[in-house]
Amino acid sequence: MANLLDLKDFWRKIRELYTTVVGSMRYVFGSVIMIGVAPEYLAIWLVWRGASLVFPSWIYQWGDDKLYSLYQRLVLFFFETCTNLEVVLYGDAVDALKKRESVLYLANHQSTVDWLVADMISVRGGSLGHLRYVMKDTLQLMPLYGHYFYAHGCIYVKRGKFSQNKMIEALDYLRHPKIPTWLVIFPEGTRYYPGNPDVIQKAEQYAKDNNLPVLKHHLVPKTRGMWLVSRQLHDKIDAIYDVSVFYDGTVNKQGIRGNAPQLIDFLMGKCKKVHVHIRRIPMSEVPMEEEKVGKWLHQLYREKDELAENFFTPDSEKRNNVEKLLNGHKSSLNLWSTLSSFLFFSVLSVPFLCTKVGRQMYVNLLLYGSLGSYGWLVIRNVC
Template identity: 45%
Template structure:
């Protein structure tokens, strides 16, 4: 009986936020569709400004659950600039929550609407979201030999020409680091060794193509690179070995008490332009990440373990930043579902929006 109650409580902890976040997707897409139709008669600059505000509205609601609802402590090391600027955000990758961490930093700079992602190609088929992320300026890329450099460069340059604010999130590892899948780690280390690069323990060997295209395409439009290293507290097993980072579900179930985020701003002038040189530079940045994470997980000094070797600040996100979005989108969705015609429109948006979106990203990636 007790076990059943615990499991029930556990499931409710993530079912509620999941239902609200996913349930608001058709409402959001309809609102965006109305604006997209109206904006056809307006300058593209105005469309993008409102699109960024709409995106801020939705992502603020998401952050209500991932920050305020979970009560997670966000500890920031280094200097996060107060002013928003055009940047490429580079981070280690170990969990689906990593995408949310980028939003956590962006909202603290009032740049949440400017976030665009470089995503794996297969994610473009996500119901509703896959197509919309592309419309918002996200880029879907294939790995290795199938990487389409021209398509990525063309889309980025179009956004630069339109003077669209850019907070471009890239995970150069491509694949999530998971200690429970040692073959991926071993293959990555073997690749680094064969390339004459330092073998990394707590991160995978970064791939340079997407980063190089992004920096090269945006050139003087880009102000800096944010080099971000993320560690989730509580990801060490009883034997002292690193374990898998929390999934979104586990995170929403409050299984991660603290998130440690180390950020270093690298000015655009310090980044090499030629791809071979950038490959070395990027690997060196990941060597720094590896040392930070080694200190975090393995330090022999208990006081230095589970923290990065620098001063940190506990950054608490105000409810004013997130709760109004929850009330607005949640209320709008509830109002739609109260009427029969609203429910039909809601269901049709899920069905036809998904089908049309998948067709769109297939024909026009």
């Protein structure tokens, strides 16, 4: 019996070693590809940006959305296809994703992967290229991509120095009837991260001081951004997608919630399953007045907190049977939908890497493109 246990332990360690090695290779290779193609992507975008200057803005945005979808499918190739991630959908997800509509995507915030889950959901709804995010201003510092996100229609905001006029200006661009949009907002602003209990305690104290519900699994949502979106885009947005994301393995054997997996954990294959609950709320049901929007949003988060109990409960049996209890549906991507993008960028990289002119162009795009994009963002003072 002892020998049998030793053998099982040996094979378990072998499997763990294999998983670690494969995950590390995927992390290194995937990171190099996803980051490394930035100058090449910039080159394509610059060509389209120049060619579309003589056309209306919506035509530029149509082409840019196609490019954005192409790149994000490359990201999904590594984060979903290569990791063999299982996505389980709940609530209105299956029916809602059959629609082609402009959406305000409201989601809980707990991981650096949350924005990738928006990719996973929107690609299933045929709207991957239409994703635009309300993002913290520090992301402007990303070489090349910092500028590109703004050009794509994303909105930068500063914590503590929120510029209402800047956000309104950005939202007005998205009002165009020929620019379909999935605008992603994480109302909590900061991640709910058990590894940083100070943030959670401050949120709880703020709720108590302001007679707001104390949430068990979320931070207190911020209402100003949500109100501005509701006011400016009320006639443009068809529906709100109230999205709740739960990562498998977040709760330990003792029933204690831990940190959600982050980007590296995902590429290492440490998260095997993601649960996504979507509730579709027609925009006509959302108020426009700031005070009413605040009450509406806090009530929404109370309901999200109740839903989260099904996934973060210490009752292991309930957690293990959550798919059955909530009528979950497994959803898989077609391999070609992401592999095609990987092959495209692989072929595109050949002339950049294998020719002297290509290498020189790559370096110039990386260097001068970064400097130019930083300068442009400073001059425009986008947030």
